[in-house]
Amino acid sequence: DIQLTQSPSTLSASVGDRVTITCRASQSISNWLAWYQQKPGKAPKLLIYKASSLEGGVPSRFSGSGSRTEFTLTISSLQPDDFATYYCQQYNTEETFGQGTKLEIK
């Protein structure tokens, strides 16, 4: 099974900050990686697919990069609505999720 490890597990930041979340895969997954945002009590929302493709309707301050085993999700300028938990998901072989990164207000 392919394992995904996200870091950090928790991230404290302020509105306007640039933040980066990392997702590392236990083996190469090419660029078959998606990112989701989840708010408390809500379903996850797709942000990024194929490592760097922005889903329609998602603000351009979100971006993804990486390939093979190391990937990042960057939010260029944090907005109040961005405080949430973020998950990566690989779909190279079956589907697995990272453990999540909680983005908190500093």
Added chain:
Amino acid sequence: EVQLEESGGGLVQPGGSLRLSCAASGFTFSSTAMSWVRQAPGKGLELVSIISGSGGSTYYADSVRGRFTISRDNSKNTLYLQMNGLRAEDTAVYYCAKARRILPPGYFDYWGQGTLVTVSS
């Protein structure tokens, strides 16, 4: 507009059974793989099962294989999850999620609101 509406959750005793349903609309159901993803209280996301558009290909997480069965009725645009031999560790919100592919593996572009399954005596 894509809509996914889960139903069938509730409280069940250990060892019991439950069947979840997900009614889909707003897209060509038979052309899309569908999945069940669960989230235990305060925990992360776990893929439970996924089924291809035709229903001919399925995958299960090790934690549920042999106890859960995923199926679909393309004539009714409905996805199902039959859960038998339920355990306390199956307690979670179960989400129905639409994949952006006809065959798994894939990523999920639309999600239902979730249905809570609680396994407890």
